[in-house]
Amino acid sequence: MKGPWTARIVAELTPAAVIRLATTLAIGFAGGLLFACAGLPAPWLSGAGLASAAAAVAGVPITVPEWLKGVSLVVLGVIAGSAVTPDSIAMMARWPLSLAGLAVCVGLIMISVSVYLERVHGYDRATARLSAVPGAMPYVLALATSCAGADTARVAIIQVVRLAALLILLPAVLTELGLTRPELAAPPRPTATLLDIALMTAAGTATGFAFKHFGVPAAWLFGPMVGAAAVTGSGLAGNALPDWLTVPGLLVMGTMVGANFAEMDVRLLRNTVVAGLGSVLVGAAAGIACAIPVSYLLDLPVAQVWLAYAPGGVETMAVMALALGLDVAYVGGHHVARFLGLGVVVPFFLRKELARTRTD
Numbered sequence: 001m002k003g004p005w006t007a008r009i010v011a012e013l014t015p016a017a018v019i020r021l022a023t024t025l026a027i028g029f030a031g032g033l034l035f036a037c038a039g040l041p042a043p044w045l046s047g048a049g050l051a052s053a054a055a056a057v058a059g060v061p062i063t064v065p066e067w068l069k070g071v072s073l074v075v076l077g078v079i080a081g082s083a084v085t086p087d088s089i090a091m092m093a094r095w096p097l098s099l100a101g102l103a104v105c106v107g108l109i110m111i112s113v114s115v116y117l118e119r120v121h122g123y124d125r126a127t128a129r130l131s132a133v134p135g136a137m138p139y140v141l142a143l144a145t146s147c148a149g150a151d152t153a154r155v156a157i158i159q160v161v162r163l164a165a166l167l168i169l170l171p172a173v174l175t176e177l178g179l180t181r182p183e184l185a186a187p188p189r190p191t192a193t194l195l196d197i198a199l200m201t202a203a204g205t206a207t208g209f210a211f212k213h214f215g216v217p218a219a220w221l222f223g224p225m226v227g228a229a230a231v232t233g234s235g236l237a238g239n240a241l242p243d244w245l246t247v248p249g250l251l252v253m254g255t256m257v258g259a260n261f262a263e264m265d266v267r268l269l270r271n272t273v274v275a276g277l278g279s280v281l282v283g284a285a286a287g288i289a290c291a292i293p294v295s296y297l298l299d300l301p302v303a304q305v306w307l308a309y310a311p312g313g314v315e316t317m318a319v320m321a322l323a324l325g326l327d328v329a330y331v332g333g334h335h336v337a338r339f340l341g342l343g344v345v346v347p348f349f350l351r352k353e354l355a356r357t358r359t360d
Contacts, residue, residue, distance in 0.1 A: 028255040044250040049167045052258025062259045072252035073220040078204040080328040081228025105290035105309045109283045116282045121275045126150040131158040134311025160260045161276030203227035283311040308334035
């Protein structure tokens with residue numbers, strides 16, 4: 001008798017579903033290969049994202065089944081956690097000041113982006129404020145259905161455009177501006193042994209189940225990351241996982257982002273994309289304005305702090321840090337803190353709109 005998880009995988013392995021998945025991965029691979037040949041940063045993440053997004057808008061059925069999303073997140077979490085060392089754990093003492101800067105940054109992003117969308121593009125207050133929330137897209141879209149007058153379609157498009165723009169453009173921008181400071185990145189380490197891989201995967205998977213049980217955000221990314229980090233940070237295993245595990249995970253993550261553009265209204269997308277890109281620029285400017293002083297005070301790469309403050313999704317920003325050779329624990333930890341903080345702050349940010357809805 002098949003369990004629910006096994007039954008779901010079998011249901012998603014019909015001939016038609018397999019063809020759609022093969023097409024999706026082939027398009028993502030072609031985009032990643034093109035970016036890699038061009039020497040662009042994070043090619044298997046940003047190249048796959050751009051190619052799959054373009055294909056989705058053109059009407060190609062871009063889909064990533066849930067089981068593959070789960071597997072890729074576990075793999076990426078273990079890879080990210082394997083980069084943690086006893087030295088990087090000691091760096092966590094610097095986090096309180098950085099988290100205070102994050103709180104200021106989130107507030108600045110939400111206010112500046114909402115004002116931009118209201119004043120420049122004429123959005124109503126509810127739509128502008130929902131579109132300005134940095135990340136936490138499922139939560140934001142759920143709130144959009146409860147806010148009086150909010151245009152849920154525009155909110156969704158701006159959130160997706162922001163995520164895609166960060167995925168595709170940010171690695172190149174950070175590299176071209178020379179902000180990654182590779183001299184502060186962890187030195188390269190030898191490829192992990194099969195025993196190292198098994199130990200980190202077992203610890204990561206167990207932690208993933210625990211995080212999922214307790215409702216931790218992005219449990220199947222951060223659970224494996226924490227579990228693997230506990231193994232490497234304690235010195236039980238100190239080697240990085242090989243590229244043959246990393247590249248497929250980045251490829252699937254890129255196609256997952258691109259799949260968000262499937263079945264979108266092309267006319268509405270065209271009319272909204274300018275506002276979405278403008279909100280990315282405004283949010284990025286607010287992020288770097290907060291990141292520069294924090295990076296100076298803590299002697300951290302500007303790119304690392306900026307990525308931790310960037311208004312993107314938890315999983316995407318952590319994976320981008322991995323692809324750029326930055327401290328994944330630092331970036332991912334800040335995005336989890338932002339996600340949890342938004343759950344408290346956003347209802348107050350939208351209190352008037354939510355109050356109108358309840359009384360209508």
